[in-house]
Amino acid sequence: MEPIRSLSQMVQILRSRSIRRRVAVVCPNDPHTEYVIIRALREEIAEFLLVTDDEHLEVAWHLRSASPNFVHIYTAGTPDEAAMLAVHLVRTGEADILMKGLINTDNLLRAVLHKEQGLLPRGGVLSHVAVARVPLYHKLLFFSDAAVIPRPTLEQFRAFIQHDLALCRKLGHEEPRVALLHCSEKVNEKFPHTLSYVQLKEEASQGMFGPVFMDGPMDAKTACDAHSGEIKGLSSPVVGNADILVFPNIEAGNTFYKTLSLFGDADIAGMLTGTLAPVVVPSRSDSGNSKYYSLVLACLAGNQND
């Protein structure tokens, strides 16, 4: 399979393979969520299990009228109960994906992370992965972690790199190129993440991550611009040609996300991973396109059994 090069191409892949995921939506009663649901129904890539609290049943019925065969309604008393029920639907295999509607992210995550009845396997690491289509880059750019893990430990780096690699391979990159980001090329104990990077590269060279190129520390420009690498006398399969950017902390990852979307004219899809099934948690300030492509990305990723 050729690597996917745009977000809209993800839709074509789903359609050409007649993949139609079952998406459990918690509290689908805000305009953004409705937009995503209606567009996904029209493009025939998903069917929906709408889990609504008592107060908003009418919105759910309205959505169902658009496509009765592909919209199912479940009711729960409160948003928190709706979250628990939706998580249950994913656990029991009735849904493939969990998506957030009008519920506080922290409350949704409480249900997702519940020790006995949640979606995170024992010892698993929840992380965020984003996929960006940037006009000034020659392919899709995957990156973590812009939203969940504040200061990744070695173990957390290892886990979320595995998540990102799995997704990147599903989108057609057989041997992804992973850049471990810092503000320079220097390994320095004052910056503990650079020590983690040395260990991760060692593990990659031993095959622990499967087929992969991994390099760093390097800055974001060196990772994505071959000319910058040349000037610095750096050359590796990763320099100037990264598929996956690994950020040292959440502020750097979040800055990249926001700067790309604001000043790089990029479309960005994102989801939570490490869970039994992808969890779609659109950010309020994302564009409609970004919100929709986040669901599309989750549909393409599928659950852990795919």
Next chain:
Amino acid sequence: MEPIRSLSQMVQILRSRSIRRRVAVVCPNDPHTEYVIIRALREEIAEFLLVTDDEHLEVAWHLRSASPNFVHIYTAGTPDEAAMLAVHLVRTGEADILMKGLINTDNLLRAVLHKEQGLLPRGGVLSHVAVARVPLYHKLLFFSDAAVIPRPTLEQFRAFIQHDLALCRKLGHEEPRVALLHCSEKVNEKFPHTLSYVQLKEEASQGMFGPVFMDGPMDAKTACDAHSGEIKGLSSPVVGNADILVFPNIEAGNTFYKTLSLFGDADIAGMLTGTLAPVVVPSRSDSGNSKYYSLVLACLAGNQND
């Protein structure tokens, strides 16, 4: 004075005021430095004190031949001695600005930070300030710290915000809008910089920073995009309209710098400040334009007596 809105406008200001700074250059023997010197001579905004080690005297003579009245040559045995001599020229008032040529940044900084004979006042804080012209933003964007301070303490935040404000005011913003950046709006003791932000806002409200609007924590998109602020129900003179972005750590600041320059099609000027005079330290992977405008910015900033 109307705020300056582009980097090239800085050149016009210097020319219209007939400001011609004296720039001491350490080891001006690489093509990038030569380019900057020749362009500055042609645009008549600077004269140069070239401090060269014994080996590269010929390059200096070649540069002098282009403009004998505005190029002066000083010799030192080694690059480290050249750095010390250039710093001395600034300390004694013979030069207004220090600029790096082909010398290791760490070696140059050793001379700059020398306790008795360096350029940092007792108790001063060295920091980096960058000024970006981004096609998708409506004015210049100032930010710190992308290059010097790894994890700013409250005292370091306070100092570099003062440096940035001084520069921002010199470029015509009488009441700059300062955004204190984080990945969300939440103050959280797990993120100590958000506690510093609370204190800084308090100090700003007491007038410690002079005429200023200061707000945060907020993310980069909220700081620069009014629509994102609206969606989140946030409104302040800073939201969507920031002049100065304060980053919580060097990786976030550096990521912003590199992402803007690579994917935001931005021109960025930068310099070290907090010293008796600006220090221009172009990064190897900066464009020729960025390197030149870094010198122009320093010329406009002038030394602490301006």
